[in-house]
Amino acid sequence: MTDAPASHSWRSVREEVLRRIAHEDWRPGDAIPNEADLAAELGCARATVNRALRSLSDDGLLERRRKGGTRIARHPVGKATVRIPIIRMEIEERGALYGYRLLDRRMERAPDALRPRFGPPGEGDLLHVIAVHLADGRPYALENRWIVPETVPDALDQSFEDLAANEWLVRHLPLTRAQSEFFAINATDRETAALGAAAGEALIVHRRMTWLAERPITLVEMTFAKGHTLRT
Amino acid sequence: MTDAPASHSWRSVREEVLRRIAHEDWRPGDAIPNEADLAAELGCARATVNRALRSLSDDGLLERRRKGGTRIARHPVGKATVRIPIIRMEIEERGALYGYRLLDRRMERAPDALRPRFGPPGEGDLLHVIAVHLADGRPYALENRWIVPETVPDALDQSFEDLAANEWLVRHLPLTRAQSEFFAINATDRETAALGAAAGEALIVHRRMTWLAERPITLVEMTFAKGHTLRT
Numbered sequence: 529m530t531d532a533p534a535s536h537s538w539r540s541v542r543e544e545v546l547r548r549i550a551h552e553d554w555r556p557g558d559a560i561p562n563e564a565d566l567a568a569e570l571g572c573a574r575a576t577v578n579r580a581l582r583s584l585s586d587d588g589l590l591e592r593r594r595k596g597g598t599r600i601a602r603h604p605v606g607k608a609t610v611r612i613p614i615i616r617m618e619i620e621e622r623g624a625l626y627g628y629r630l631l632d633r634r635m636e637r638a639p640d641a642l643r644p645r646f647g648p649p650g651e652g653d654l655l656h657v658i659a660v661h662l663a664d665g666r667p668y669a670l671e672n673r674w675i676v677p678e679t680v681p682d683a684l685d686q687s688f689e690d691l692a693a694n695e696w697l698v699r700h701l702p703l704t705r706a707q708s709e710f711f712a713i714n715a716t717d718r719e720t721a722a723l724g725a726a727a728g729e730a731l732i733v734h735r736r737m738t739w740l741a742e743r744p745i746t747l748v749e750m751t752f753a754k755g756h757t758l759r760t
Numbered sequence: 761m762t763d764a765p766a767s768h769s770w771r772s773v774r775e776e777v778l779r780r781i782a783h784e785d786w787r788p789g790d791a792i793p794n795e796a797d798l799a800a801e802l803g804c805a806r807a808t809v810n811r812a813l814r815s816l817s818d819d820g821l822l823e824r825r826r827k828g829g830t831r832i833a834r835h836p837v838g839k840a841t842v843r844i845p846i847i848r849m850e851i852e853e854r855g856a857l858y859g860y861r862l863l864d865r866r867m868e869r870a871p872d873a874l875r876p877r878f879g880p881p882g883e884g885d886l887l888h889v890i891a892v893h894l895a896d897g898r899p900y901a902l903e904n905r906w907i908v909p910e911t912v913p914d915a916l917d918q919s920f921e922d923l924a925a926n927e928w929l930v931r932h933l934p935l936t937r938a939q940s941e942f943f944a945i946n947a948t949d950r951e952t953a954a955l956g957a958a959a960g961e962a963l964i965v966h967r968r969m970t971w972l973a974e975r976p977i978t979l980v981e982m983t984f985a986k987g988h989t990l991r992t
Contacts, residue, residue: 708992709991710964711987711990712962713944714946714961730944732944758942759940760939760940
């Protein structure tokens with residue numbers, strides 16, 4: 529292996545690949561250039577590229593095939609066990625008509641209770657999106673989402689007025705880790721307004737955080753309307 | 761393959777193996793007799809025994825090794841992905857002192873809303889066990905469980921006064937399928953009494969059903985005390 533300068537260490541090549549994924553230069557399913565071409569483009573040794581791609585492949589982010597070269601993985605989480613559900617499809621699979629309404633979209637800091645979960649990027653403003661998903665015109669779930677612009681800069685170009693952040697993220701970005709929490713809340717003003725819940729009604733919340741390599745992508749709280757059951 | 765009489769079809773041999781597992785003649789991890797010995801004992805062809813064991817192995821209930829023969833699987837669900845948590849261990853892992861209190865144990869029919877889930881065994885009386893798990897003396901979870909005696913006859917000999925049905929079942933019986941549901945309830949009198957919840961407080965419920973081959977083992981609702989978060 530050549531002793532590449534710091535700017536061309538395998539870690540910097542890895543960072544460059546992650547940057548291209550985050551910017552959607554390379555999207556899930558895309559073939560990426562071969563090692564020799566990448567090495568030439570980045571001006572580093574082929575062994576350095578190889579080391580970087582191996583590391584990303586170990587994370588499940590790249591699929592390396594003997595023939596057909598290397599591709600960005602479509603569903604890299606846990607090597608294809610966990611998939612993030614798209615709420616629209618969940619509703620349509622129940623035979624209901626899907627509806628969607630954006631309630632709010634702004635840059636702001638995450639609340640104190642959640643901020644530490646994002647690590648250093650949580651110290652800056654995050655993209656905060658609130659929307660409601662409807663089934664046959666009735667509220668189905670309230671999506672309260674924080675997106676990390678450092679990891680997903682392209683999210684800043686999305687209005688999320690017609691396409692939910694839930695669906696946009698699943699379709700545009702691979703992920704390497706997901707963590708889920710389930711808990712119950714008594715409906716407050718926000719849930720009575722957005723979900724048509726009675727004050728104090730017990731609602732189930734699915735809080736999920738996802739990562740691309742070690743970078744936080746998003747934290748979302750999906751609060752479901754009264755009587756909803758989550759199944760595994 | 762010999763044309764064995766109906767009482768010695770491979771299905772009846774399969775049933776006999778399941779019966780021995782249910783009666784704990786053979787427990788998870790135990791080696792079972794070899795095919796020749798089983799065939800001699802049951803008075804049927806060795807090929808019939810082989811067919812039955814293959815079927816149980818396909819279900820993940822038996823582990824067949826080239827050396828060391830055939831054993832009852834320890835954690836056959838989904839071939840070792842899902843494990844049923846033991847609440848006592850969960851509490852102790854949090855560094856808290858575990859406590860347990862049996863509230864009720866009786867034979868009765870399952871309520872209408874749940875009965876169909878058990879299939880034909882649900883038409884008879886089931887063993888209904890209600891208990892509370894404590895962490896540092898404070899209510900942690902309310903266990904409301906229905907056990908199917910046809911599948912787990914030995915449960916009838918258990919008082920569940922000192923050992924929770926949760927732990928007894930995990931330790932004594934393998935299972936081949938588990939299904940989970942999560943939902944929220946407003947605390948009723950039962951939860952205020954058993955969990956110290958305020959009336960109407962939102963609580964999360966984990967409802968889980970398990971099967972041994974196609975036979976229902978148990979359905980349990982674990983209702984957790986206020987503010988509990990379930991993680992995956």
